[in-house]
Amino acid sequence: MTQTPDKSTPIGLGVCGLGMAGAVMVQAAAAHQGYALRAAADPHPGPRAAFARDFNASAYADMKELAADPAVEVVYIATPHQFHAPHAIMAAEHGKHIILEKPMALTLADCDAILAAVERNKVQLIIGHTHAFDPAVRAMRGMIAGGELGRLGMINSFNYTTYLYRPRRPEELDTSKGGGILFNQVPHQIDTVRLLAGGMVKSVRAQANVLDPTRPTEAGCIAFLQFENGVAASLVYGGYDYFDTDEWHFGIGERGAPKPLSHGASRRALAAAQEEAGLRTKTQAYGASRPDMPPSQPHFGLTIVTCAGGEMRPSKDGVLVYGRVGLREIALPKSAGMPGRREVLDDMAAAIRTGRKPVHDGRWGKATVEVALAIQRSSREGREIALEHQVAVDDSAR
Ligand SMILES: NC(=O)c1ccc[n+]([C@@H]2O[C@H](COP(=O)([O-])OP(=O)(O)OC[C@H]3O[C@@H](n4cnc5c(N)ncnc54)[C@H](O)[C@@H]3O)[C@@H](O)[C@H]2O)c1
Missing domain, CATH: 3.40.50.720 (NAD(P)-binding Rossmann-like Domain)
Incomplete structure (x- = not known):
């Protein structure tokens, strides 16, 4: 080493x-x-x-x-x-x-x-x-583990994006080669709800969809995760470039930068492109453009956490806490870096x-892959899948 x-x-x-x-x-x-x-x-x-x-x-x-x-x-x-x-x-x-x-x-x-x-x-x-590494998600895990809002009951994670119509490499449109949202996007949601709920998913029931035969991989999914501690989570992902959840998140994009909403723009740009895979390197690879240091916190759609004593969600600059006596915002420190x-x-x-x-x-990463594969299998077989390789969050390591 x-x-x-x-x-x-x-x-x-x-x-x-x-x-x-x-x-x-x-x-x-x-x-x-x-x-x-x-x-x-x-x-x-x-x-x-x-x-x-x-x-x-x-x-x-x-x-x-x-x-x-x-x-x-x-x-x-x-x-x-x-x-x-x-x-x-x-x-x-x-x-x-x-x-x-x-x-x-x-x-x-x-x-x-x-x-x-x-x-x-x-x-x-x-x-x-x-x-799951987002400061807002870590802050919410801290509040859940500290018992500040009482018992955790459920988590809802929604994300609607342009996923399917961004320029893609051929294998990204082929599920058998690791394409589609179940390998690319939903792992963000799985990792986040596993961190928030303690890690141990007991079972998964899901339905994923392939709605565009010209781009034949999963771009939509609904999954219901049952945790061993009784917590339930729903994961909803829609990547068809119609609705955009950032409309519900203060007009801030995934990495924390202001995002002018332009519905259908990815689909239109792709239709006008000459060569899809080349467009990806030309526009997104290192040196093509410089990713900005975002002014706000990153997020992944809308994540709502329900506890006995209140609800929480990531906000533009921190965490919104909807408690018994009203709404407050926990601001997260703006430190250097991304x-x-x-x-x-x-x-x-x-x-x-x-x-x-x-x-x-x-082992944590393997457990998240296990959930992604269970979502795929549940959708294909039309049944609930039990999990065997889950690991718990060690809060001392966070
Ligand atoms: N965490 C996130 O928010 C996030 C965001 C985007 C992508 N990703 C992940 O990052 C990975 C790459 O995705 P991407 O969107 O950057 O794809 P990409 O196509 O933009 O970049 C992949 C790069 O790998 C290079 N490459 C291909 N074969 C290689 C090899 N044998 N050796 C070295 N380089 C090689 C390609 O030339 C290309 O520049 C995927 O695992 C994806 O899921 C994560």
Whole structure:
């Protein structure tokens, strides 16, 4: 395992995949004092050149070279879903700590293979970013665990987006290759409600839909999650670029920036595009545009938490608490960096420096994948699915 000498030395970060997610994490890491961007890997020369120029760092065409780079202590993996398992295992075999994007993998067997490589090589693994890292979600978990609003009863998570009509790689429209919302979007909701409700999902009943035969993967879903502690959660996702839940969230977009609502614009832009996959790299990869530091808190649609003594939801700048004596807002501190991603980086730094076990470790990530697969199976088989690999939230690790 790579050793980080002391707290004043920034942790060397390597980024595998300089696409949309990679570009956002690069910005988050550049704003984080605990990290130094040392290297990246991507087969596309454009984002590679932009990264090498901006950080005076190595940029490789292949993950193998990144994994072998001695300046890299942590690898953030933001490659297409089908590469998560091989890239994470390669990083672990080279003694690198790993931040692995959701979903951890596409099968439970691949999650187990990653876990085995991580344990064999004694490296740290965090599955993230997901919106469960959002400061508002963490604050709500703190209030639930502290019993401030009494017993937790239910959680409703709604998100309506442009998902299906953003430019997509071919495999993103093929469920068998990890495409569709069940692997890409719903894991944010699963991770969030698992964190809020304590982690242990008992069973899932769900129905997912494929409503556009020209883009034949799931873009809509309703799921009912029953937790072992009696809490119930509903997850609703609609990715057809009609209604947009950000209309219900103060006109603020997912990452916390003001969002002019423009219904149907993604579908229209896609219809006008010449070449879809190329459009994605041209507009979203690292160097194509610079993701702004958002002025407000990130969120993922509308998340309403119901406890015996009140209800809560993330707001523009914190958490709204609808209590017995009225409404109050808990403002969250505006600290430097990119909220959500900053917490991912903080958790990895704590794991490396102090050995603090992250909440979103490999077993946690596998449990979230198990729920996503159960949603798929429940929808296909028309029945409730019982879960077997769930893990509880360790609030001391949060
Ligand atoms: N947490 C979030 O909010 C969030 C947001 C977007 C995407 N993601 C996740 O990030 C991952 C990537 O998604 P994206 O939207 O950035 O996709 P993308 O297509 O925009 O980027 C993927 C990048 O990986 C590169 N790549 C492909 N094969 C590679 C290889 N073998 N080695 C190195 N790089 C390779 C591609 O060239 C591309 O630049 C997915 O797991 C997705 O679910 C997470």
